[in-house]
Amino acid sequence: MTDVLEPPVAAQPLDHAHEEHHGPTGILKWITTTDHKVIGLSYTVTAVIMMVIGGAFAEILRAQLTTPNNSLVSFAQYNELFTMHGSVMIYLFVGPFAFGALANIIVPIQIGAPDMAFPRLNALSYWLYLTGSITMLSGFFVAGGAANFGWVAYAPLSNSINTPGSGADLWIGGLLLTGFSAIFTGVNLCATIFYLRAPGMTMFRMPIFTWNLLVTAILILLAFPVLTAGLIMLYCDRHFGTHIYSVAGGGVPVLWQHIFWFWGHPEVYILALPFFGMVTEIIAVFSRKPVFGYKGMVFATLTIGALSLGVWAHHMFTTGVVLLPFFSIMSLLIAVPTGIKMFNWIGTMWRGEVWFSTAMLMAVGFLVTFLIGGLTGIYLASPPLDFFTHDTYFVVAHFHSIVMALLMGAMGGLYYWGPKITGYLLNERIGKFQFWFLFIGTQLFTLPQYLLGLRGMPRRIATYALHPSWQYLNEWSTVGAILIGVSTIAFVVNVGFSWKKYPAGDNPWDGHTLEWFTTSPPPHHNFYRLPQIRSERPTWDYNHPGHTAAEHGHHHEAPSAEVPSA
Amino acid sequence: MEPPALSPQGVSDRTRRWRRVRRIAALPIAALALAGCTVPTFGAAPGATTTSRSVYHLWQGFSIGAVIVGVLTLVLILWAVIFYRRKSDNIPKQSQYHIPLEMTYTVIPILIVFGLFAATLVVENKEVANPKTNVTIDINAFQWGWKFTYPGKDVVVVGQTTQDPTMVMPVNTDVHINLTSSDVLHGFYVHDFNFSRYALPGVLNQFTFRAVNTGTFNGQCTQLCGLYHSLMVFRVKVVTAGEYQSWLLSNYNPSAAQAAATATQQQTSSIVPTRPSKSQGNN
Numbered sequence: 001m002t003d004v005l006e007p008p009v010a011a012q013p014l015d016h017a018h019e020e021h022h023g024p025t026g027i028l029k030w031i032t033t034t035d036h037k038v039i040g041l042s043y044t045v046t047a048v049i050m051m052v053i054g055g056a057f058a059e060i061l062r063a064q065l066t067t068p069n070n071s072l073v074s075f076a077q078y079n080e081l082f083t084m085h086g087s088v089m090i091y092l093f094v095g096p097f098a099f100g101a102l103a104n105i106i107v108p109i110q111i112g113a114p115d116m117a118f119p120r121l122n123a124l125s126y127w128l129y130l131t132g133s134i135t136m137l138s139g140f141f142v143a144g145g146a147a148n149f150g151w152v153a154y155a156p157l158s159n160s161i162n163t164p165g166s167g168a169d170l171w172i173g174g175l176l177l178t179g180f181s182a183i184f185t186g187v188n189l190c191a192t193i194f195y196l197r198a199p200g201m202t203m204f205r206m207p208i209f210t211w212n213l214l215v216t217a218i219l220i221l222l223a224f225p226v227l228t229a230g231l232i233m234l235y236c237d238r239h240f241g242t243h244i245y246s247v248a249g250g251g252v253p254v255l256w257q258h259i260f261w262f263w264g265h266p267e268v269y270i271l272a273l274p275f276f277g278m279v280t281e282i283i284a285v286f287s288r289k290p291v292f293g294y295k296g297m298v299f300a301t302l303t304i305g306a307l308s309l310g311v312w313a314h315h316m317f318t319t320g321v322v323l324l325p326f327f328s329i330m331s332l333l334i335a336v337p338t339g340i341k342m343f344n345w346i347g348t349m350w351r352g353e354v355w356f357s358t359a360m361l362m363a364v365g366f367l368v369t370f371l372i373g374g375l376t377g378i379y380l381a382s383p384p385l386d387f388f389t390h391d392t393y394f395v396v397a398h399f400h401s402i403v404m405a406l407l408m409g410a411m412g413g414l415y416y417w418g419p420k421i422t423g424y425l426l427n428e429r430i431g432k433f434q435f436w437f438l439f440i441g442t443q444l445f446t447l448p449q450y451l452l453g454l455r456g457m458p459r460r461i462a463t464y465a466l467h468p469s470w471q472y473l474n475e476w477s478t479v480g481a482i483l484i485g486v487s488t489i490a491f492v493v494n495v496g497f498s499w500k501k502y503p504a505g506d507n508p509w510d511g512h513t514l515e516w517f518t519t520s521p522p523p524h525h526n527f528y529r530l531p532q533i534r535s536e537r538p539t540w541d542y543n544h545p546g547h548t549a550a551e552h553g554h555h556h557e558a559p560s561a562e563v564p565s566a
Numbered sequence: 567m568e569p570p571a572l573s574p575q576g577v578s579d580r581t582r583r584w585r586r587v588r589r590i591a592a593l594p595i596a597a598l599a600l601a602g603c604t605v606p607t608f609g610a611a612p613g614a615t616t617t618s619r620s621v622y623h624l625w626q627g628f629s630i631g632a633v634i635v636g637v638l639t640l641v642l643i644l645w646a647v648i649f650y651r652r653k654s655d656n657i658p659k660q661s662q663y664h665i666p667l668e669m670t671y672t673v674i675p676i677l678i679v680f681g682l683f684a685a686t687l688v689v690e691n692k693e694v695a696n697p698k699t700n701v702t703i704d705i706n707a708f709q710w711g712w713k714f715t716y717p718g719k720d721v722v723v724v725g726q727t728t729q730d731p732t733m734v735m736p737v738n739t740d741v742h743i744n745l746t747s748s749d750v751l752h753g754f755y756v757h758d759f760n761f762s763r764y765a766l767p768g769v770l771n772q773f774t775f776r777a778v779n780t781g782t783f784n785g786q787c788t789q790l791c792g793l794y795h796s797l798m799v800f801r802v803k804v805v806t807a808g809e810y811q812s813w814l815l816s817n818y819n820p821s822a823a824q825a826a827a828t829a830t831q832q833q834t835s836s837i838v839p840t841r842p843s844k845s846q847g848n849n
Contacts, residue, residue, distance in 0.1 A: 075793050150790045156767060157750040162792060247768035253751065254766060287650070290662045296672075318753070319764045320771040324694070328686055332679045336672065342639060343671040349646035352658050356651065367643050375632040382686040384621045384693050385628060388610070388760040391753050391788035454609040456757030458788040461796035466784070549662040 034119035037522065039126045040105030041421060044414075046130055047097035051407075053137070054088035055488055057081050062481040065474050069465040078462035079148035080167070084137070086151030087171065091178055092133045094406060095267070098274035099185055099220065100129060102413050103213045105421055107189060109515040110207045112198025112533070114525035117191035121184050128181035136174025139167030147171035150460060152264070153234070155245035155256035160238040169238065172231050179228045186220030189213055198514070200533030204298070207513045207536055208291055211298050212277030215305040216270050222309060223266035230259035254321055261312035269308040272402070273301060275409030276341060279363045282416050283345050285509050286360035287352030290537060290549040293344040300337035300344075307334050317386045324383040331381035338374055342367070357509070358431030362412030365439040366405045372443075373401030376450065391460075394453025397446045404442040404484075411438065411491065419504030423520045427498045434490040441483025448473035448480075512537035605630070611758070614783060614804065616776045617693045618760035624689045625760075631678060693761075696774055699740035703733060707745070707752035707765035707787065710794040713826065719814050720823040727797040733785075734803045736810035737777050745771040753788030756802050762788055777804040 024032060033039060061081055064072045073081065108116055116122045139146030144165025149158045153171070156162060193214045197206070206214075234256065236242040243249020245256045284291045291297055307330055313322040314331040345367055354360065376398040379385045389395060411434070419425045452473050457464060464470050507516040517539045518527050531542040541548055608629035612622045704715040711726030714733040725731025735741045745754055747765035755762035758781075763771050787798035805813065 075796060079790075079793065079795075154751050154790070157790065157792060162750055253768065287658075288652075289658055290660055292662060293664075293668050294662060296668050318762050319766060319769075320773075321766070321769060324690055325683075325687060328690075329679075329683050332683055332686075333676075335679055336675045339675045340668070340672055343642075344668075346639070346642045346646055347664075347667075349650055351661075352646075352650050353652040353654065353656060354646065354650045356647075364643065364647055368640065371636060371639055371643075375636050378632065378682070379625070379628050382624065382628065382682065382690075384617075384624055384686065384689040387693070387762055388621050388625070390762050391755070451609055456755075456784070456786070458753070458755065458786055460790045461786075463796050466799060544657060547657045547660050549660045 034115070034123050035524065036108050036116045036119065036122055037105050037421065039122050040101055040103075042126055043096055043101040043104055043129070044421075046126075046133065047093050047101050050088050050092040050133060051097075052488060052492070054085050054093055055485060057085035057088065059481055059485050061085060062478040064462060065464075066471075066478045068468045068471050069463050073462070075462050076145065076148065079150075079460075080140070080146045082460055083147050083150050083171075084139070087136060087147070087175075089403070090151060090267075090271070091175060092129075092136065094271045094403060094410075095182065096129050096178070097410055098271050098406075099182065099189065099213065099216050100125065102278065102410075102417055103189065103216075103274055104185075106417055106515055107210050107213050108192055108196065109420075109518065109522060109526050110210045110513050111193060111196065111201050112514050112527065112530050113192060113196035114527070116188050117196055118188050122188050125181045125184040125188070128177045128184070132174045132177030132179075132181060134174075135170050135177060139165075139170040142166045142170065152260055153256075154260075155234070155237070155253045156247070158234060158238075158256075159246055169235070172235050172238075176228060176231055179224050179231070182220050183224045183228070186217040186224065189217035190221065193217070198530055198533060200538075204295065205533060205536045205538075207277075208280040208294070208297055208301075209274075209277035209513075212273040212280075212301050215301050216273045219266045219270050219273075219305055219308065223263045223270065226259055227263035227267075230256065230263070233259075254316070254319055257316050257319065258312070261315045264315065265312040266305075266308045268402075269304055272406060273304070275366070275406045275413070276301070278413040278416070279345065279366050279409045280341075280348075281513065282359050282363040282412050283348045285416075285511050286355045286357060286363070287349045288355075288510065289348055289352040290512075290535075290540075291344065292347030292350070293340070294536060296340055297344050300340040303337040304334060307337070314381055314386070317383045318390045328381055328383055332378065335374070335378050335381075342371065342374070357415070358426070358428055358435055359412045359416035359509075361432065361435045362408045362415065362438075365408040365435060365442075366412065369401055369408060369439070369442055370405035372446070373398055373405055376401065389453055391458055392453035393449045393457045393459060396459050397449035397453060400449070401442075401446045404438075404446065408435075408438060408442075411435075414491075416509065417515070419508050420515055420520050420522070423504055424498065424500055425502040425504045425508060426494050427502070430490055430494040430497060434487045434494065437483045437487035437490060441480045441485075441487060443480070445477050445480025445484060448476040452477075507539065507543075510540075510543070512540040514538055517542065608633075610760070613760045614758045614777050614779050614781060615761075616778060617689075618758065619778070620689045620692050621760040624685055627685055628682060631682065635678070694773070696742070696772060697740050699742050699774065701736060701739055702742045702744065703735065704744045705733070705746070705754060705765070706748060707754065707791075707798075708748040709750065709792055710787070710798040712798075712800045715823070715826060716814065719818070720820040721814055721817045722819070722823045722826040723817070724826065725800070727794055728799065730799060730801055732782075732801040732803050734805060734810060734813050735775070735777060736807045737780050737804050739776065739807065741775050741777075743773050743775065745773070750791050751789045752791050752798070754785070755788040756783055756785040758783040759802075764789055780804045780806060 023029060030038065030042065060073060061078070064070050064078060104116070104122065108114070142165065144167055146167040149163050149168065158168060193210060233242070233244045237245050243251040245251050245253050247253065280291055280297065311327055311331045311334065313327040316322050317324060380389065380395065380398060415426055415431055452470055455470065457467070457470050504520050506519055514530070517531055531538045535541055535549060537549070605626050608626060610622055610625045612619050702717055704717055706713040706715070711724065711729070712731045714723040714731065716722070723731050723733065745763060745765050747767045749767065752765040753762050754765055759775060763773060765771065781804055783802045785800045785802055787795060791798065
């Protein structure tokens, strides 16, 4: 950025940008809208409600496990609850929140687009998601109860003999609907990012959040159709007498695991990458520095996306029917791009001016929690260590470290972008209270579970009467779960308490990317004017013309600003 | 690895000296951790079989690596959090790239990963080896219990949920296991053997244990298998060779074994036409 900075040219104020939209208001507006911001907000609210529901299930599960031989819930209820806890959290909260909620609102604005490429398809995505969620949860109200075969629904436990109830069918139906919702969102994000970028917004000037959503969308398109096909086959096995997953008719039960995890492992990164993107944006903005190693970050994301398609069988090491070394090395290698990201995040903070707002605290909480979850994940990529810990609480602890880190990323994203969406800030004091309860609660919740797993406690058991020595660690884990519950309540209270109280202004955090150039909330088609886009930080470049990023390879030049000595 | 020094020129002598001190101090600490007589357990136990001990050592190796990398990264995070708090409205230097540094934290993790992979392969090959042996036990998992059959010995042990079926095996002998399932997936898991394997319908899973000390060990189904999954427990009793022989004799029961064999045969033939196919690859 050595060229002379001209006064930014207001991009041709198009007439239709000022057009007033005298559409319907209220509930009719919500039902008929194709505006990506309203749809995104619907996604956000629905996903947060799902988080509260899934969290409530988790609290019941933890309460049951507090004592070795608890009878709070029956075995049958316990199986339903952990199945629906996992299903709601993965299928209905983290996923839709990752690529439906904030992505829907922010990605078009970050690339200077007026809306998603296919606004009506976008609306369809949301309605499929909502109906799918209701379908899956309605299983609790049918005879036999909700699905109870675990969120992975391994064949042949999920066939009509072992799980005859219609709760299982509603689970399959709900997943089919939300699966199509995800596929349509993937199509929409790809088309939007490839075709609707503003003039000057080249691929390597896209914010990292948008880059991550692009890779997420590609992974969705590769993975979700496989799950959808697998679910249709499962439904046929249950009702139409096919024997795709049953040994009796010459089928192969392990085929379900292959199909499920061929979706399921990319899904892990479909869930994670959007939050990686959020955290990247938050850390850069609150450190007042560009993303350290921007291009390395992009290549790391692409590498994670590519590797994630070749690691599915690490969930199946203990089946004894997969090639161990291949899936082991592929899984281990994912640590490399993930490590690059971790060091880039630290590098972004390094010598910055880090402002610990709630959003930034959540991002740092993400780093620490994700570090724990990431390192324990490396163990599981080694087949002998996986034989040792598979299906024990070690695995439960590992992926809860990861998803709780993602939850912190999600909360950071809400505190960071919420003001852009609503025009109002959230209360920082309650936010910090929420952060500390969430962060400490998460560690109290997961760390004892690692030890429980190493002491041999299997997952998905409702009682451990033969091992009363496990009680002590389980109690601590429950305390952690209660703290997490308090933090969730604090968030809901904060939304109510801060309702229209603290006007945010257009750019409360001195942001970098285009969404901070427009109003809060943005107008109908997002922009009245656009700044020059000459880097991945157009708004920053506009606001701080003398402080563009040091050019690639010129890091040895004398510092322009005072560097605080460490 | 050192902290990402973004601008070596802009660093005071004091900082540079500090960095050198830290680098030098790190070496003996790492050496101590590696060469110390008592490597910490990191929460695991050596277990009661030869392979469980190899797994345990692999666990320790991974843990040492994880602790070093984890502590280093945590220190870097905390360092940034503590020392780069916003103190003024100054805009810091807008540095974005440091290629040598980025190369460093790409190449070193790749080397670590290949090191971990090599160690994994060594233990894995030991674990999936199937040495020839004349002690064989057929394990059949079903909802919700276990059946241990001693082929050729006319001995069978069956038990459901809390009846605690017990698998008796001799110490210091390779014991070959054939694992099958009659209905859904089950997980054969013995904590003290640091080992688990799925029991799959239609697949014969084979592996070998060589226990190194006697005792009774808890086992439990780890793969969700329906309503009473929580109660699907069993025990493994490792005894001396003499005790094993007398146990076989005292449990000699041809009619029960015959009945059990027929039951298994019927059960199995209803789902697979012939003997379950041997799983490919790694057994």
